[in-house]
Amino acid sequence: MARANQTETAVLGALSVEPMTGYALREAIRNVLGHFWNESFGQIYPTLAELERQRLVKRRGSSRPGSSTFAITASGRARLKALLAQPIQPVPPRNGLMLRLFFGRHLGLEACRSLVLEARADAERRHGQYEAIRHEPELEEDHAEDRPFWLLTVSAGEHTARAAIAWADEALAALDEMDASLDARKERRS
Amino acid sequence: MARANQTETAVLGALSVEPMTGYALREAIRNVLGHFWNESFGQIYPTLAELERQRLVKRRGSSRPGSSTFAITASGRARLKALLAQPIQPVPPRNGLMLRLFFGRHLGLEACRSLVLEARADAERRHGQYEAIRHEPELEEDHAEDRPFWLLTVSAGEHTARAAIAWADEALAALDEMDASLDARKERRS
């Protein structure tokens, strides 16, 4: 079965919902899977070519000249199931915010504070987006089978965003306290 | 200033705490920054060589033959401050669990449930680790200046882990409900 190519999974998955062009595929991944997945053109087109070679998707040169719509085939669906069942390959963590905070003593309290504030605003924005998705009426009847699964990922986003906000508030309080105790130390010295 | 190499930041940061060998550096990053950062030997050694060339760290061939301890220099500290102040470069998200759940209809309810259970157990384990770190008395006096910053990252880990647990419970309930409504539909048809 060769190695599990995660891009293949995402592409086949998206095409299992509906056929589309490579361009639309990228847009769809961006808009719909955006909060937990990312693909670039440089990945999508070669992957589509490879999937076509393996008869897992079928190109239908249509819609307009120079563009083609890709549809998943029966064997493509089978392949998707197999790919989804493979073990998750964990991504090694690389959190730039935490790295900066960990060495925050060198960065300074003020810079830390603004980093945390930025993170908080970001989480707030994301949380709003998830709420919007949840209350979006689109596709109520279409994709009725898929929707509950999709909502699981939205819920995960909401929980994560809420946790980020709560952490940020706590962190801001802690930074204030560090500030205060630093002032106190200075006071005592003078 | 060339491009911001994140590995440089991590290495200089770790060496700002105390001098150590490349090997120890990797262990330290693993054990201490492990929940939000990762570096492999293949990154660390070339980075150390480059930092040495730029006089940002100083090699002291000591401890034993064939090994050398690296210490951060004054200009290394300055560089660290500059690196920390640079904008965070966001990592494009790639969450294998969410990808599988999103296409959960193809994967099947049972497989989804076990994925969520696994994720829950993982979060629980992480949460325990954070609690252990927090109540670890080590380095109370040493690194007193750094500790409050370090605790910020621990707190972030705790919040994230708790959120993951809460989400998992919600997701499991949702999966149960999907199961039930699927059964009901079957019932009606028979």
Next chain:
DNA sequence: GCCCGCATGTAACTGGTTACATGATTGT
């Protein structure tokens, strides 16, 4: 004598991004 842990490093590979080249279609 042998294995394990410490230690350093390199080479090959991979997964991925970015930038570029190209062109059709649509709307203004």
Next chain:
DNA sequence: ACAATCATGTAACCAGTTACATGCGGGC
């Protein structure tokens, strides 16, 4: 006419992992 968007693809580059080669020192 021109700009924006849709659309396809390639090439260059980069970050990072994995695997490998090598060797010392200490414990069994």
